[in-house]
Amino acid sequence: MRPRLLLVCLLLPTLALADPLPSWRAGALKTSIIGFVDAVTTPGADFVPAEARIAVFDNDGTLWVEQPVYTQLVFAADRVRALAPSHPQWSTQPPFDAVLADDLDALAEAGHHAILELVAATHTGLSSAEFAALVSAWIAEAHHPRFDRRYTDLVYQPMLELLAYLRAEGFKTFIVSGGGIDFMRPWTEAVYGIPPEQVIGSQIELVYEIGDDGQPRLMRQPEIGFVDDKAGKPVGIARHIGRRPILAVGNSDGDYQMLDWTTSGDGPRLSLLIHHDDPEREYAYDRDSAIGRLDQALDDAEGKGWRLVSMREDWLRVFPAAPSTPR
């Protein structure tokens, strides 16, 4: 190799990594993230081959905003309102009654399972393709009540940088969310760079059948097949990935088992817990919040070796400066 080319080849990685995480404030946390990545990618005692560099991320509250209610709940509520005229019984039937009464607190309390119930009930008789089209149309238009931006513009800039940095270092990045897998897949590739086959989430049952047009289709059933939350997260990881992650990021007690499963493996491990303590730029909530409750995991984080990320202290910027999603 010619000397000048050699020099370029040697310098390129250094240049690229000069600051892979510009929205993370310099300090012990940022140093430990980069130190972990350096350790597992550099030949030596802590080296991890690329194929085992599995990184898993919760979605709601970890990659994008989950307050005042989960985005998927807003989507499902819009659908309930649209279908309500032909379902008069919903006005007294939970969780539909809460939607129709705009009782967000009751809905938030009901959690991911209520969302799945709403989605299952209001999206029966649709094929997978039809559902994906509904999601895509909705997510392109709906706006967050406080920030007046589309939800896909309310993703966390520091997390976008972390995802890109890890992939540049040979990691494979996965979403492991309590939310519906089919609600996320239509847009995760464009927004996070995470393709559908690396999205794990809660599922309703699907049935393969031949439609009236003679074409095969996958029909969504009014039945929950899998809840990818709490102890379901390591199960979802086992089903989809088949190996234990070495890096996990979450923000609530729903991520406890995923973080525990990740850090209890052999060799170097990193688990991060995002603490929403930034009421001005985003929200502040933990132990008393129905959405994204962070209680037990906050108590145990230090003993388990999980690193807390303070949104207020550790993130120089919360959201991307300009809307990232083209209309």
Place this chain on the structure above:
Amino acid sequence: MRPRLLLVCLLLPTLALADPLPSWRAGALKTSIIGFVDAVTTPGADFVPAEARIAVFDNDGTLWVEQPVYTQLVFAADRVRALAPSHPQWSTQPPFDAVLADDLDALAEAGHHAILELVAATHTGLSSAEFAALVSAWIAEAHHPRFDRRYTDLVYQPMLELLAYLRAEGFKTFIVSGGGIDFMRPWTEAVYGIPPEQVIGSQIELVYEIGDDGQPRLMRQPEIGFVDDKAGKPVGIARHIGRRPILAVGNSDGDYQMLDWTTSGDGPRLSLLIHHDDPEREYAYDRDSAIGRLDQALDDAEGKGWRLVSMREDWLRVFPAAPSTPR
């Protein structure tokens, strides 16, 4: 870029693709496979972006030998025999009685579901990690009764070339098998270059729990969670991949729906059906075989546009020349 370097860069792809499928006999089939790959990777009307180049492969009878019985059945039978002394009731209880009487015909007739039942019953009370260790130890030692080679050396050389060729052309290759997902994952990466997260198969239920040693683990339950066969294959594809493949390869009626789902999508599609018609080098079976029955798919192949692969005519070599798996 310097002229000589530019020349090397331009020539490299051509050189590498001179004959990407050396074990496939020159002819219409080979031409159509390469023509399909060229079409979807070349800018133009049939171009498919890399992220949508999803290729799915059945395993038993498509990537490796499935006669005289599925390899996983041999594994499960070995386990039944080992545990039989402490389960006297098995001597009269199907499908255990067939195993203990060495009645391979009855077992073959019972199919994938019986395998899952045997595996579920004989591998209860094990963690995922313990099960993977059992599989790894078994597959490293067990030999095929006719060929006296390890099962992982009885993979099809032409299919190894097709997998490598597709990956070199930007495809992502997945296994979609009726066999057990956890029986395949310990060895598919070394043997096929397909990582665990791209292996889809039948599943037994898993439960996440904290063991007596205080460490989390995933325990295998005596309950079948998902059967990835026939109409289950497109469902498995939807759950794991979330988009429709553009290329599918199978060899039996169990692959019918996977092939149909693949070819009924828009744009260029390729489905191949491997016909076992080579009794000298491998086996000859189709309509009357309990293992890998090929009947309806054989009738409908021409009308559906699925290409038949004649093992005898189209493959210059069936197995790798030398054992591919290091001891």
